[in-house]
Amino acid sequence: MQSNLTSQQQSNGQRVFVIGNGMTKFYKPGKHDYDYPDLAKLAIERSLRDANIKYDEVQAAYVGYVYGDSTCGQRAVYTVGMTGIPIVNVNNNCSTGSSALYLAHNAVKSGMNDCVMALGFEKMFTGSLQTFFPDRISPLDKFFINDNEMRGDSNSPFAPRLFGNAGREHIEKYGTKPEHFAKIAWKNHKHSVNNPYSQFRDEYTLEQIIKSPKIHEPLTKLQCCPTSDGAACAILASEAYVKQHNLQDQAVEILGITMTTDYRSTFDDKSSIKLIGSEMAKKCAQSVYKQAGISPKDVQVVELHDCFSANELCTYEALGLCPEGKAGEYIDKNEFTYGGKYVVNPSGGLISKGHPLGATGLAQCAELCWQVRGMADKRQVKDAKIALQHNLGLGGACVIVAYKKYQPGYQKNLRKDQSADPAILEKLEAAQEERPKL
Template identity: 60%
Template structure:
């Protein structure tokens, strides 16, 4: 029987525009990691294993990052899984506890990024997304940079099949920017009108600039613990239990010549189903959700993939304001990737931090009423999707 896993401490830095702050990744890791340890009320010497996520960096940067917290000789694993890197580190740190290999672990993620669109680091070998992009080029026009093209094409496909409009996507950008006004950790904290969203620079129709996540610098961290550790340290009052967690990678259906599956729709569906089975919870049981809105088109598709509504019904959900305060769910109260920012290695751990605060009732102006369960979704193309369900330990 698997051991129970609890989040007992979280911490993150403010997410910043690359180059806006004079800091390096060890500084980021020290800030987020120290906050997480202080939140848990423990010393780094009690941590038995570390999992550190980053996409852009040299080998063993994970060691260098955690050395800011201490040098205790523990196993430290460097993790890279594209945009789902942070939640992959979380998945591995939880797995060590779930399997009885450790009683306390740390998952930490950071990113120090270059300004502008994401690009390849190595040009002397096949790119991991080459197969995806070659197929998409057969069923869609080609535009670079590839990320907005891929997600924009999936948005267009949804428009053609279900009658979704450009305004539906813009409303997601409007919502997430509005949410971020109350998040001191967010890269952007400006509210825009719907006309501002629609009228901002077109990146790939229907996606305008204010519907696309930016490159960011920043870090997030989480301390995970076993039930015995929680009891020993008297942490039940603040602990949040991971009641379901699953990671999926591409299926054969990812290449079925639909744009939505090329950007991970099936991965998302299957990961969510596994988590619902593990936790005994369904989409209706969650009040707050942090999901991977790298582009507004992905958030819209995720409403359907995660079971918030049926296929083709996401537009109705948006028109009825069901994914913001006063609706059935509050999705991305942090501002999401679109407005909070997207330092790739840190994103999944920032999501974990936000949901931990929401479940504790300590999210300040962002607090959602009556939170009893929270859902996290993080995806990286090429590909991996991680879905995690949380409940308070004292429930």
């Protein structure tokens, strides 16, 4: 379908909208009966129902996962149909889901497609992240070498070691206290109580978080994200498609989206904070703000990559949510939760919601779209109009997205088969005729 665009619109590309979101609950690996195609099917069907379209409307699919064989994307998408569309498999470490979103956005923005799917899923192993190819150079070798040169060797798992050392640098450089990192985890666990998709929904006291087992100074166990299984999906469309299908009331515009990779400063500046991606996050955010014509002060709600509490704290400053070195002060003033300047990770974030690598970025997308559409129930952020997403993968890639609701009044036009509550969706799914598995 071709859009009637002016020459100016064509030079800037088409406007891009998220018209449907769906995700599964995030599960502890080994504690459920789903395989990755089952998880993917649930997420896809929920996003299609939300958009009120059929799968054969989708013109291309970008599918992200980290742990799996080649063409798992095809196997996952085939659970809902086989229409011969291009299916591109995406792997960009922890930013995989948002990388699939980035590619889907570009396909619509360019005018190549009018309706595309971004899907992410993961079926992980229990315990810390691991590598599977010891006979070749690790893509993270320079990160390990730099970390050892700056901080010395450690028996800690590599991910909490890198992010924990960034937290230690922030303490040494700005006088931040270990309690500030614990307060971030306390906030995110508290937020997750109201998220039925979250892997964990337990609330903890600050003392419990501080006294949980030490993983790598200053991080304790309750400040680290768990491994998780799950899937999430988003349907993206052009403005012409949105209008043709009468989806204006639920469409969420992607005002800006950028992907950055590492700069020389990641390694050359000998900084643990820059080693975990603060510079590429800063440059990425600046690009998105420029694209969207906004500044941090225009944002109400943020989903950012809190794989560890130290990364959330450093990211506050990289995104411009507070001045450099002032994150601790803002945390003490409760500026990053309900009633503060921003609500960060209302979903519970990776720390409590979980982190199935391929699904995380698209779960962030779902949460933020539900927020600006007014569908987030007990975790709804008041007057949420502009939302910001930050998804980071070491190795490295950072994707940041700015969203804005297209038109107010979505709740007035909710169909009976629409909901952001998985319990309601499960009842709808049970009432449908079960399709045979592929």
